[in-house]
Structure formats: structure tokens, C-alpha cells
Amino acid sequence: MLKIAWSESYVLPLPPNHRFPMSKYELLPQQLLHEGTIRPENLFHPAPLEEQWILRTHEEPYWKRLESLTLSPSEVRKTGFPLKREVVTREVTIANGTLLCTHHALEFGIAMNIAGGTHHAFTNKGEGFCLLNDIAIAANYLIDRKLARQILVVDLDVHQGNGTAQIFRQEPRVFTFSMHGANNYPLIKESSDLDIGLPDYTDDHFYLRTLDTNLKNLVDRVQPDFIFYQSGVDILDTDKLGRLSVSREGCRKRDRTVLEVAHKNKIPLVASMGGGYSPDFRDIIEAHANTYRLAQEIFF
Numbered sequence: 001m002l003k004i005a006w007s008e009s010y011v012l013p014l015p016p017n018h019r020f021p022m023s024k025y026e027l028l029p030q031q032l033l034h035e036g037t038i039r040p041e042n043l044f045h046p047a048p049l050e051e052q053w054i055l056r057t058h059e060e061p062y063w064k065r066l067e068s069l070t071l072s073p074s075e076v077r078k079t080g081f082p083l084k085r086e087v088v089t090r091e092v093t094i095a096n097g098t099l100l101c102t103h104h105a106l107e108f109g110i111a112m113n114i115a116g117g118t119h120h121a122f123t124n125k126g127e128g129f130c131l132l133n134d135i136a137i138a139a140n141y142l143i144d145r146k147l148a149r150q151i152l153v154v155d156l157d158v159h160q161g162n163g164t165a166q167i168f169r170q171e172p173r174v175f176t177f178s179m180h181g182a183n184n185y186p187l188i189k190e191s192s193d194l195d196i197g198l199p200d201y202t203d204d205h206f207y208l209r210t211l212d213t214n215l216k217n218l219v220d221r222v223q224p225d226f227i228f229y230q231s232g233v234d235i236l237d238t239d240k241l242g243r244l245s246v247s248r249e250g251c252r253k254r255d256r257t258v259l260e261v262a263h264k265n266k267i268p269l270v271a272s273m274g275g276g277y278s279p280d281f282r283d284i285i286e287a288h289a290n291t292y293r294l295a296q297e298i299f300f
């Protein structure tokens, strides 16, 4: 059964005209339920994560400032969110969603979070709408619990997974792969284990060929026994931040490539949703919905 993490606390009221597309966290599960891709029993509702797993990945002084709502004004500005209790609770709940997904993925082959992919969170700072790094927290959990030996992070959000790269710089058991817009945020990139920076206006053909070749090589070379997939849809040609020219169909083929590689090789996979900033919400919701539709088609 496809298990999907979702909580009411994922959806927060933000100031009017805030740049962050918060309503997608409400509209996407509604759409998936409405069209019959999922039923209510597919959803599970994570509680906030226990502190020990936050501190396994994030530095204590940073977490304490975050938890006590005492980040400096410049730290707050870099996160892009107002610093409020509900914002922190949201992030801690999302992180637990990804962590709990690992157990469902070990049982069913795949599990997904309707949020997460907060890959701009470093050990000691947050930025770009990311406060805690859900994939890093869940990866460290798998290693500590000896549930995985070699993890592959496949980060296909248009923005580089800079926080994830920094967190695992010295950790050979987690291989970080980021394919992103070379000219996009963050301007100063971290070093992942494999970075592919794509030129502006990259189209479906070049994108999919580059992904296919590299992903298959990586699976052979890294021999992962667990995959985290950051499935941001800001690669779309309609995205206002993306700078790439990938169509909605191209984005769907991208998801199919990743999910089929995991399925064929019997490697459990957890998908975290990632970014998406198309001005028309239907573009965002449809592209994200495709990831969940494909999971049902390929795995169940």
C-alpha cells in the first residue's frame, strides 16, 4: 500500500502575497483523493519529530535558537518564513513524516511525503524556505538504526541541494546527487558527491537523457540499498524561478525514470516533494500529482 505522510500542520496561514505556495500542501491531497489516486487510508499523520533525531543532524545551538524562536533577524530573513511557533512545528512534523516514510518504504518499496525536500537546511542554518533537512534526518536515522548501509540522495529540484551536500560532505554512507540549474539559487554551490549543473532553457530531451545515463551509472557504482528522491517541480518551463524548459510531460517522465530504477532494482525509495513556483497553481498541482499517480502505477 502506498503510504503518504500528511498533516494539517503542513498548511500554515502566511501573510498575504507571501512567495511561498503554501496552499499546495492542502490542494494536492485533495486532488489525489478526489480523483481516486489515493484513499484516506493511504495517508498517515506524523506527530512532531523527537528532538534526538533533530540533534543527530543539526547543531544544538542552531536548533535551540530555532526552537526558542530566537534566531537573529538575518537568520530569519534567510529562511524566507516568519519565525513563529507554528512554522517550527510544521518543519518538525514534516521531518518526522519523511523519517516514518522510511519504514513504509522498507515494507512496500515506496513511501511519500506531501511536503519536505527541505534541502537548503544546513547543520547550523536554514535558508530558502528550509529550516530542518528532512532527508538528511531520515538518512541518518536509517544509518543509526542499521536499516540501510548505503544511501543515495537523488535531488532533482531545480535548486542545488546545498544543505544536504554540506551535511553529508564527510559521510561516505550517503551519496548526494544533485541535478539543478547551474545559474540558479544558490549562487555559491556546495559540493555534492555528484553535481550536474544544467544550462538555462534545458529541454526535455537533454534533461531526460542526462538523468537516465547518470542515474543508471550511479546505481551501478554506488550500489544503494535506499534512495531518497527530492522531486521538486520547479524544473517546469512554467516555473517563475526555474529557468529550465522542461514540459509537464517531461517532468512526468523524469519521475518515471527515478521510480522505475528504484522498482526494478528493488531499492526502497522515499519521495519528498520539493519546490514548485509556477504562477498557475494547476501546473504545480498536476506536476506533483503525477509523482503520486506514477507511484501507484509502478509499485502497486
Ligand SMILES: [Zn+2]
Pocket (backbone or CB within 6 Å): 157, 158, 159, 232, 234, 274, 275, 276
Ligand atoms: Zn527548488
